[in-house]
Amino acid sequence: MTINQWSRLKLTRSWWIFSELLGRVETWNTSGEFSADVRVLEDRTALEFLTPSGFRPPVAEWGLLLGDAVHNARSALDALVWDLAHSDGATPSKPGRVAFPVTTNEREWMNNMKALEMVPGAHLERIRLAQPWVTSPDNPQLDWLSVLSRLDNDDKHRGRVVAVPLEEGVELHLNGLTLGDRLPEGGYFHVWGSGLSGTEAAGTPFARFGFGALIAGEDTAAGTATINLAPAVTVFDQVFPVGALQEGMLRYVRQVLDEVATGSELQEAWITPESFDPTAGPPR
Template sequence: MSDEHQPKPHNAVATRLEYGRHIPHWPDMKLLRAKGQFHELLNRWDMWMSAQHVYAVPTFSADRLSAELHLVVEMEPPVEEWSLILGDVVHNLVSSLDSLAWAICTLDGATPASPNRVYFPADEKESVWKGRVKDLNTMPPEILERIRAIQPWTLPDPRRSVLHIIKALNNEDKHRQLVRLESSVRSVASPKLTDGTWTDFLITPSTDDQSLTTGKHLGTIVAAQPFPDDPHFDRLEISPRMKVVVSGLTWELSSLLHLAVELVRDCISWVQAGETRPPLLLNVELANVPGDPTRVITQNYYIDEQDRERAMNSPADANSSGTP
């Protein structure tokens, strides 16, 4: 290696990096940009949902004790537009980490041997990581060790690492539409009747795929008493959900992006200060609320600093506010 590419010594404060002193504010600015674009995506979703373009139409049995639900989509959702915004979100999340890696590799005027190969790694195999570190040869060893500790290959399933997910989404954005919408019979709201009462019913979901297509069979609803002849039953509200598929795993989009933004922020803080290793995303899944098939909860799991699996957040009602 030539002298100009030899790693230069770093002073002691490099173990705790500060914005404006050791590294520029660019990583934080990129992260804030990603967060703003995420909220833009949610706002676009809420605007489309508020227009009630999607609902279910029941076809009642002769005794009105049951009904088959079929989907009606009055206006196609702008999925391509949403996919573009999602692509911007993950691009800025990745850029936030990549710019941090560059800033660290050029501390104190150091010059990486291969500048065009300096980016924040997200490797699924330890063997790949070992080959990658030579491109980060100007990075202080203690900082490099922090990055190693949050690599996807350190998890039981690397596909569930937040670093793997945002890198994979960023690559997939170059090739295809990311967002897909699913309707679910779980999201059928129990209508309030003309006389102010509510009708309880049991829902049996269809085994068909839940893509957003007019005429799609959503499921069957069965009531203990005959359904009243009430205009509130002419159409039933449906709350579709936005999802993405990454490396063969399906994720509920709003929960995934919310966690991704928070965990990338935590990863940056960990690399900068090394005080508390951030949680590494394992799973975002939907589960039925016991006794109420019209509601689901979203539960997130992570690996904590003692390598234990933990539940990350309180269950959220999937029927609240129309959030995707």
């Protein structure tokens, strides 16, 4: 069996929406610089970045797009299982429960078997082998399918997107600081919590930057920093940049679709827009 057209369209639609989201973030980054005050810590080991007044990243808008992208990816899996459950004219006894199960242990898997009674045995075994408790037994929660399932559920209830400062996008504007003795911990860039949501009060520290050496001199005012931001979301207490979801999670979903449908991974690039007429826009 080959992957059905609806699964293909849904997954490719997800790729397009992720791209639209990242494009909007890039436009937001370039249309108005995010500039934060920077101060020297009292012990002079690092710089601290402070949330500016009026900082309001459009995280609600980003969250809506993320929810649409995630739901389309999840629907791609469900569409394949729906076709499998109707193979050769079969009729599932509970069609409303026919979906691609994502389970974290064997008991959960067995509880989902009844709804998949019409899925051919070989395909059902491939679905079982794709389960997070099989592919990632040490930490099934961080398997891409678990992340996808939680994100799809969180979008309906309590999902949120935050803005994460990018270390490679930090441009410091300092007042002639000089460095002294080296520090054993070396250089680092640490962001507080899971990112910025726009609800932080002005002056709230949100990140630290260490040079790997003490900051010399007596001045405590360091200057400012221009920072590029990226959208990210917290799943199972771990922060996932949206770019990683597009590149990692979607490609993994495509691999699962290939393996469940055919028993092997296909070497097709149908997830990317090169497979479509670029003048036609995203599939709908």
